[in-house]
Amino acid sequence: MLAIGGRVIMFGRISNRNALMTDFPRFTALARNLPATVPFVGPEALERTRNYPINARLGANESGFGPASTVLAAIREAAGEIWKYSDPEHLSLRQALAAHLGCGSENIVIGEGVDGLLGMAVRLTVEPGTTVVTSLGGYPTFNYHVDGYGGRRINVPYAGDREDLDGLLEAVKAEDATMVYFANPDNPMGSFWHADDVIRFADALPETCMLVLDEAYCECGPAEAFPDMSRFIDRPNILRFRTFSKAYGLAGARVGYAIGAPQTIRAFDKIRNHFGMPRLSLVAAEAALADQAYLQAVVGRIIASREEIAGIARDNGLTPLPSATNFVAIDCGRDGAYARSIVDALGARGVFIRMPGVAPLNRCIRISTGPHRDMQLLAEELPIVLEALG
Amino acid sequence: MLAIGGRVIMFGRISNRNALMTDFPRFTALARNLPATVPFVGPEALERTRNYPINARLGANESGFGPASTVLAAIREAAGEIWKYSDPEHLSLRQALAAHLGCGSENIVIGEGVDGLLGMAVRLTVEPGTTVVTSLGGYPTFNYHVDGYGGRRINVPYAGDREDLDGLLEAVKAEDATMVYFANPDNPMGSFWHADDVIRFADALPETCMLVLDEAYCECGPAEAFPDMSRFIDRPNILRFRTFSKAYGLAGARVGYAIGAPQTIRAFDKIRNHFGMPRLSLVAAEAALADQAYLQAVVGRIIASREEIAGIARDNGLTPLPSATNFVAIDCGRDGAYARSIVDALGARGVFIRMPGVAPLNRCIRISTGPHRDMQLLAEELPIVLEALG
Known part of the structure; x- marks a missing residue:
């Protein structure tokens, strides 16, 4: 077998056509160098x-435990409407969430799970060489997105099975990071920080650093872990991420949302897949929210x-x-x-x-x-x- | 009102808090310069x-006309499983599509509608300044993605209410384009080219140019418009895009697929939202495919x-x-x-x-x-x- 200029030439019987095939030569340098890894095997x-x-x-x-029976009823009721695209503004669910959370619909963007929204937040903020701080052993899908956009990732070890808030802050400042990821409660350890600590951390962050506050598990944690919604809602450098995939029992629907200042939320409109949300998923999420x-x-x-x-x-x-x-x-x-x-x-x-x-x-x-x-x-x-x- | 260093200082009563708020200062230059436009208003x-x-x-x-009653039955039957994430490899639907199309499951990637897959194809291929050729008046969502990744877009006028294949080819060669978009049948004019013309066009393209062949409307068009599946399946620079949103009546499910050479299809695994597809959407698509x-x-x-x-x-x-x-x-x-x-x-x-x-x-x-x-x-x-x- 000879490799000439990227082409593989095989002698004898061709046992695998694919072995003969070259890659498309003009994928971006970033795309070419990414590993073909999957964050999680299903x-x-x-x-x-x-x-x-x-x-x-x-x-x-x-x-x-599954979703509420009211959710299943709503899905079955709405199934016949599946030939229609969803409202690309997701206004009905955003208004319901806003009423539930005590903020405005302009503070909320809906996306294909927290995973999808993390990808968008990273795309808006990270280009090759941009410094991002997270925890060593933190959420792999966040890392996947950062790596996918060529970010320079600083990984701060956990301290006492919690993400190390002081360590994260120190790394942000020392490295002049553009983004920092922090999950509260934490995955994979299940630990949490008190709201006062989260606020202290957020207040100490430079305004040039975007805080990705992943609260996917917030419904399962103690109320004292979560700063009031009003506390960060005007801060352009703080995004809170939540989901219907965990306690609401709708992982298969893929409905996440990010909460933030209006001008930061609006930035998602520049890049998101506006017609990307499935109709029945939005119906399911709204029904789930209604059944507290x-x-x-x-x-x-x-x-x-x-x-x-x-x-x-x-x-x-x-x-x-x-x-x-x-x-x-x-x-x-x-x-x-x-x-x-x-x-x-x-x-x-x-x-x-x-x-x-x-x-x-x-x-x-x-x-x-x-x-x-x-x-x-x-x-x-x-x-x-x-x-x-x- | 004074504007100082990007901050707006208002005197008197604050009527709109948002007017006081600054943008996050470190969105990427690309993100900052994108318009906050929506390809389509719903x-x-x-x-x-x-x-x-x-x-x-x-x-x-x-x-x-809606989807088949067998599809609605399948959705209602599967609703109770919505608490589970989907198989991130979508193997069942890919195998069903492969059997239907006469290719392998390794030739197929599933995504959040053609729109979502176009975004991924562009992300893999386009970085600021990359030249992309499309038709003037062609699919706006493709343009949205190209602009979103900073591509340099060349727009070739239609000829006789059809996309101008000779003009597209000429532009690709003259500009050394990395990607060309062509919809067959065409949206918004409804016209089509014969398969022989599509093949002639594809064969004349440099291997350094990715052909985005959008066949979203293929079920509605005459068989003579579509090259055999085997014709392009080994070509790393050709991707065919199809969907369940049109004739199958599942726009609200958001299930599209791209067909291509295995090494090109595999590239999507480097960047896609692996757990992004909703469970009921995959169920609906597979049921729809089964009801020919x-x-x-x-x-x-x-x-x-x-x-x-x-x-x-x-x-x-x-x-x-x-x-x-x-x-x-x-x-x-x-x-x-x-x-x-x-x-x-x-x-x-x-x-x-x-x-x-x-x-x-x-x-x-x-x-x-x-x-x-x-x-x-x-x-x-x-x-x-x-x-x-x-």
């Missing part, structure tokens, strides 16, 4: 590649499930960490390889969970809350797995 | 701003509706153009201002239509096919509007 891929069924889906912090009684009931079940997971962990000699989210990080007391072997072995027995990606967080496994039948399966399988691993 | 916004209801929705080339009998019935209704629109146009002294799509462009015989006044006046009477944006195409109005009740309303309202305009 449980469906695990089922396909390892050939086992998932019986308990406890790895993606979805809500096995169901949300409160689910939050109660999430809290009970956290305790159930913690109990199962302790019963097996492991150490559950406190959680302000819909998952529990469990310290397995050894290294990342050991935690990985637990994740893999549980998966092979039909219990899908995940774990943090880097040390020292990766001494833990991460298990999503879910209905009692999933907890029972976990309680049955975990001791078998641990005994086999020794 | 009919919902027309209803809100002009305060009239839309009774016939014939402006966005949706399908008023319904699709064929709808295509028959689209053809009949085109004839109905053409008849209404002729009855009113206007000239319908031939159409290979689910809409009809109608030459109103005067200038863009006249056509605009027809669009506005029809809208004010509850009939939502659109029109091409630039001369000489904007002598036309563009009316989507739809059920007979919509055609009746059009037949009633058009003469009233024309008489009032004189």
Whole structure:
């Protein structure tokens, strides 16, 4: 086989046509140099590649409690309208959210999950070489977007299983960063900071640094963790991200929203896919928001499930960490390889969970809350797995 | 009022807090300079701003015939699973599409409508200053993406109400363009080129130029317009874009797909929102694809509706153009201002239509096919509007 000028010339029988094919030569330098990685592998891929069924889906912090029955009714009712594009301004949902949050509809932009909105925020702010600060072991999809736009990423280690607010601030100032990511409550550890600390952090940030405040898990955490909506709403350098994917039970609908100052929110209009939101997803989100009684009931079940997971962990000699989210990080007391072997072995027995990606967080496994039948399966399988691993 | 260093200082009562607010100072230069425009205004916004209801929705080339009943049943059946993220690889739909099209699943990427996929293709290929060729009056959302990534856009006039293939090719060569957009059948004029011409055009393109072949309306056009799937499938510089939004009646689901060589399709994995596709949208698309009998019935209704629109146009002294799509462009015989006044006046009477944006195409109005009740309303309202305009 000869490689000449980027073309591969094979002698003999052509066993794979693709091997003969060249890449399109003019992808941008940025695109050419990006890895073909996926931030998360889905449980469906695990089922396909390892050939086992998932019986308990406890790895993606979805809500096995599902959405409200009022939501399902609204979806089924609206299904016949699916031939119509959605209102590209999403005004109805934005107004409902504004009334719920105590802000204006001009403070809200809707997008394809927090993931989609993070991508847009990064695109507006990051170009090759732009400095972005996040936590070492923080949300991989945020990193994916930063890398995707060529950002220079500074990763600050966690301190005491929490994101290190002082460390993040110090890095922002030392590196003159343009953006900083902070999740409260935190994923993957489940920890949180008090609103007063968040405010202190935000107030100390230079106005030249955009705070990406990821509050995806806010419905599961204590009220004291969240600054009043009015506190940051006029600050052009602060965006708060929330979602219907977690406590509202609508991960499959892909509806996230960002909250911020009107002129910052308007910037999204310059680049977003205006007709990108599915009609039934918007209907589902609005119905979910309207059913706060169901949300409160689910939050109660999430809290009970956290305790159930913690109990199962302790019963097996492991150490559950406190959680302000819909998952529990469990310290397995050894290294990342050991935690990985637990994740893999549980998966092979039909219990899908995940774990943090880097040390020292990766001494833990991460298990999503879910209905009692999933907890029972976990309680049955975990001791078998641990005994086999020794 | 004083403006000092970008800050606005107002004396007296503050009537509008926003007027006091500065922009975030570090959006990228590209983002700062983009206009806050929307490619299309939705009919919902027309209803809100002009305060009239839309009774016939014939402006966005949706399908008023709706999706198959089997699709609605599939959505309602799957609604309860909406708490789960979708398979980020969309393997089930990709395999179904591959079987339908006669290619491999590695030749297909799914995205948030053709609009979303066009954005990704542009992002992979266009950076500030990159030359892109399209038609003057061609798809505005493609232009939006090119402008959004800073591309240098060359706009080739239509020739005889068709995109000018020779002119596009000449521009690509003269300007050494990195990307060229061509819609077949065409939007907004409804015209098409024969497959032989498309192949001749594609074969004459330099390998350094990516052909964006937008076939969103392919189900509505004659078979002779479309090169065999095998013809371009190994060409790294050709991407074909298709959608479930038109004949399949699923505009509100936002499911498009791009077809291309595996190494080009794989490039999308570097940047796409892997968990961005809604679960029920994927279910709907797969069900729609499975019901080809319904699709064929709808295509028959689209053809009949085109004839109905053409008849209404002729009855009113206007000239319908031939159409290979689910809409009809109608030459109103005067200038863009006249056509605009027809669009506005029809809208004010509850009939939502659109029109091409630039001369000489904007002598036309563009009316989507739809059920007979919509055609009746059009037949009633058009003469009233024309008489009032004189």
